[in-house]
Amino acid sequence: MTTARFSPAELLDHLRGLHPELAVFGPAELSGRHPGEHPDNFAGGVMAQPGTTAAAAALVRWCAENGVAVVSQGGLTGLVGGNVSRAGEVILSSARLNRILSIRPDEMTAEVEAGVALEALQQAAARHGLTTGIDLGSRGSATVGGMVSTNAGGILAFRNGVMRHQVLGLEAVLPSGEIFHDMTRVVKVSAGPDLKHLFIGGEGAFGFVTKVVLKLEPLRPHRATAFLGVTDAAAALAVIRHFRGLSGVTLEAAEMMWPRYIRDHAALKTFDLSWLEDGAAALLIELSAETVEAATAALEEGLEALWEPAALRGGIVAQSLDQARKFWDIREDSGFYYTAIPDAASFDISVPPTFLDAYVEGLAARLEAIDASYAAYVYGHVADGNLHITLIKPGPLPEAEQRAVEAAVYSGIREAGGSFSAEHGVGREKRHAYEAFAAPEKQALARVIKQAIDPKGLFNPGKVPF
Amino acid sequence: MTTARFSPAELLDHLRGLHPELAVFGPAELSGRHPGEHPDNFAGGVMAQPGTTAAAAALVRWCAENGVAVVSQGGLTGLVGGNVSRAGEVILSSARLNRILSIRPDEMTAEVEAGVALEALQQAAARHGLTTGIDLGSRGSATVGGMVSTNAGGILAFRNGVMRHQVLGLEAVLPSGEIFHDMTRVVKVSAGPDLKHLFIGGEGAFGFVTKVVLKLEPLRPHRATAFLGVTDAAAALAVIRHFRGLSGVTLEAAEMMWPRYIRDHAALKTFDLSWLEDGAAALLIELSAETVEAATAALEEGLEALWEPAALRGGIVAQSLDQARKFWDIREDSGFYYTAIPDAASFDISVPPTFLDAYVEGLAARLEAIDASYAAYVYGHVADGNLHITLIKPGPLPEAEQRAVEAAVYSGIREAGGSFSAEHGVGREKRHAYEAFAAPEKQALARVIKQAIDPKGLFNPGKVPF
Incomplete structure (x- = not known):
């Protein structure tokens, strides 16, 4: 890490006037804005917002000539610190490239x-x-x-x-x-x-x-939405196979929440879980069809057809759009736990869906082996094997413990043909995971390519390690 | 281009014994084998067939250490000379990596x-x-x-x-x-x-x-296959939209053959075209459904429903698997023209499907402007805008004329958001097209990456230009 070549004030002086379509903001202007999912996103203090590609190119050219690092930012929803900025770096925001x-x-x-x-x-x-x-x-x-x-x-x-x-x-x-x-x-x-x-x-x-x-x-707007109770991912996959096999019906979503997640979140939201057997996981299913009625009928028939073979443990079909939205809120407002367990260690992995049950079971055992009180919220996109995992304990953990938890989470994933990061990226937070779990020859090749394209290492430094 | 460092005999000496899982063949053994789609594929005269990844790596390591170029080969079906080899190069064949x-x-x-x-x-x-x-x-x-x-x-x-x-x-x-x-x-x-x-x-x-x-x-084995007569790609796209919009039916193929192609090929194969109006193009459609009967019914109903709105100009539904195979043969045995017009200039382009008619019309005019007798066979995957184009004239053309034909074929493709090579690649034959029509900055970046990964330029030299 090099020390900053320019102070924020110096950077602002240089950037202003670089291009007529380049808006530039300093620490004073940024302090009033929400930095998004990571508190350090605006730490660099200098943001350029090009309105055209040419303006972006002018900014980057100046940065290249002056050895100034560039951190790209979009909607600031990234969960791995991929957009955090530091003093001396210029934030390159796409906010005005919005046509x-x-x-x-x-x-x-x-x-x-x-x-x-x-x-x-x-x-x-x-x-x-x-x-x-x-x-x-x-x-x-x-x-x-x-x-x-x-x-x-x-x-x-x-x-x-x-x-x-x-x-x-x-x-x-x-x-x-x-x-x-x-x-x-x-x-x-x-x-x-x-x-x-x-x-x-x-x-x-x-x-x-x-x-x-x-x-x-x-667009297939005619939808029906249901929550089903399932014992495990295998049951969820049986449900998915059933609905994917129907003609005239499209499976639009299959989101699974393991028991602790659905229980704790429903309690927080006072969402009625009387339809769900104790200890069962919840599967959110959405179908589309030619009409809402056809989608709803397919869901209800599916529930009946699957009840015994998939050993369903409850089910409820949304009776209105509003109710469907409440179902979705339980799944999508997944940051609920951050209030109770701030800075909790979070992960985003994928394994082939058929490995999910073995993985989740093994994970629970591995976490308990670190500390008998350790458990995790587990939920995610069951049809493609992508799980989000949050340790139910406020963070940040001491370094050694964090590494132990990472080892527990990532254990066996590569061997199973999965990925230590499924959709959130590496950013700053998953650097250790990348170094420990990405294939060494892949890391080596990435360094070669990075060196060839960005020999000065000016684009998003300090993130994916090169 | 460097001169060969080793004669074939010297290469064979070096390669034999490199790895127990590496089979090596010389000019004598290769002379009895068919070189596939390009007569120069075996011109290098030395072929290594690893049986394991480790054997392939051993071969490549030796080549890297000795500055020997490596030409990869698979099924030898490539149409752009991407696998041709020259004296001093080692052919690296995947033939024994067949598990x-x-x-x-x-x-x-x-x-x-x-x-x-x-x-x-x-x-x-x-x-x-x-x-x-x-x-x-x-x-x-x-x-x-x-x-x-x-x-x-x-x-x-x-x-x-x-x-x-x-x-x-x-x-x-x-x-x-x-x-x-x-x-x-x-x-x-x-x-x-x-x-x-x-x-x-x-x-x-x-x-x-x-x-x-x-x-x-x-696998959806229950199929129905038909030939339809269409005026143009717009009509074909209307047919495609119809069948893609049906529930319970999957469109498995939509292959279009412009009038000259279908007429000449059918004549050669004595394939009955009495169902097709004079001057119309042919669209090969294949549907799958839960049963052959359901697929056939969907095809027949579609034909009726589309007859007027899509201005169909004929149609015939295959009555047996054997008849369906004959339909497919007219499309897939597309090399028929090479016997009549050997070494004909051939192209493989893509444009957004909605541009197809304007493109084909413009192409005909541009070819005629070069030579009033020039015309082309045009056929391909209409639903994704991928056309195969063959000039109806024996080749190879004189260099200047070849360039003129290329300019006629590639005109406007990049501006329309298409590609000068859709699925065949660049290889040796499309080098000029790559240099003329690929974006210069894309070419520059490709050179940077190539230099970083293969600094000695030993992998498939003389093909995609770097």
Whole structure:
């Protein structure tokens, strides 16, 4: 880590006037704004908001020439400290790159600037009977550029894949200030190395994403939503198989909450759990069909058909949109525990879905082996094997204990073909995990590429280790 | 281009004995084998066939230490000379890396060595009611590794995306001889730069793919197949929209053949075209449903429903599997013209599907402007905008004329958001196109990455220009 070459005041002096479409803010202006999911996001104190790609390039070029580090920021919803800034660094925010450039209904594509929030794009697409193929709880703030940079997954990945599978084209400013422009709108491209995939999931280490072409999907607004009680992930997967096998019905979500999560959150929200057997986990299921009635009928018939074979332990079908929203709130307002257990150690892993039960059982045992009182909230996207895990204990833990908990959480994941980070990225918080659990030769190759593209190490330093 | 450091005989001497699992063949042995789609594939005269990843790594390490270039080969079905070899180079063939390591029905994944042929995997998967999400005409020979290296697309890309969207994990030998091993089996990975995407579509320039984890899809064997007459791509897209909008029915293919292609090929095969109006194009449609009867009924009802709105110009539904196979033969045996017009200039482009008609019309005009007698066979995957184009004139053309034809074919594609190479790659034949039509900054970045990973330029030299 080098010491800052410029004070915030000096940086502001230099940046102001660099480009007419570049807005610049200092510590005084930033102090009044919410830094988002990480308190250190604005610690650098200097933010540049380009209104055009050219303005972003002008800023980056100046930073490259002057050895100033650049930290990219989108909707500030990142959960791994991937956007924290330090003194001497310039925050490069996509906040003014917020135009939806085109929605082409016939092509089912959208061309957007990187700072467009997911929900804003969903609303614009809905006017054409379309929607995005990726959806996630932080849709109101999360930007397309940030979702590209973390290869976001969310609740539809079991069906539509992750962000990488939805991006057709991309533009980014490289650490040199040059612009990489590859805005194809077709799915079939075999025209030399497809380097846009470096920026997807690249967490801002290789470039600052400025524009994206995304595939869109048909909007299926006629939904039915239910909570089911299940013993384990195997039962949830049986439910998923049933609904995915129906014709005329689309499974839109399958979110599982293990017993402690559903109990504690429902208690906090005074959400009625009388339908759920003691000790059971909850599975949130949403279906779409040609009509709400058809979706609801499929859900109710499914509940009946599955009751014995999947050993269901309760079930309730939402009777109104409002009730469905309350169901979703139990799943999506997942930060509820941060008030009770601030700075709790949190994880985001994936394993093949068939390994989920063995993994969760093993995790509980491994945590207990560290401390008999240790337990975790476990919930997530069961159909694609992505779990979110939060230790039920205020943090931060002492270093050694944190490492022990990480070892417990990450144990066996790589061998099972899973990932120590499923959709949140590495950022600053998962650096140790990356170093300990990413394949060494993958880390070595990443360093080679980083050195080639960003030899001065100016883009998002201190995050994914290179 | 450097002159060969070793004669074939010297190379054979060095390679034999490098590793017990490495089979080595010289010019005498290769002369009796078919070189596949390009006559120069075996021109190098020396082929190594590793039986394990370690054997491949041993070979590559020796080549790296001795400055010997390596040309990767799979099923030899490549159409752009991406696998041609020259004296002094070692052919690295995946022929003995041909094991299906696992098929996990519950996960719907397959783990295979790179030399497994697509059809062999399809047959193995079918025993579990599964199939690959990518399918293409050369399935009998094309290997998974080759399909990864060219980011193959084929007939299902409009629904399942391209190879890049189906690969979950990958192992490759790097130009240094090190092994990159990232065999995840989950769709959600956000764990640092996902460098496996360099090898997908990398045409062997960055590594030799040894193993792959692929997603599998449910097998839907109950099919119905029809040929429809259409005026243009717009009509074909209306047909596609209709069938994609039906519930309980899956559109499995939509292959369009413009009038000259269908007429000339049908004449050659004495395939009855009495159902097709003069001057109309043909659209091959295949549906699946719960039963053959349901699929056939959906096709027949669709034909009736679409007859007027899509201005259909004929239609015939296959009455047997044998007849369906004959339909497919007209589309897939697309090399028919090479006998009549050997070495014809051929292209493989993609544009957003809504641009297809304007593109094809403009292409005809641009070709005529070069020479009034010039016309092309045009056919391809209409739902994803991927056209194959063959100039109806024996080749090779004089250099200047070849460049003029290329300019005519590639005109406007980049501006329309398309790609000058959709699924065949760049190889040796599309080098000029890459240099002329790939974005300069993309080419520059590709050179930087190539230099970083393969500083001596030993992997597939003379192909994608770096």
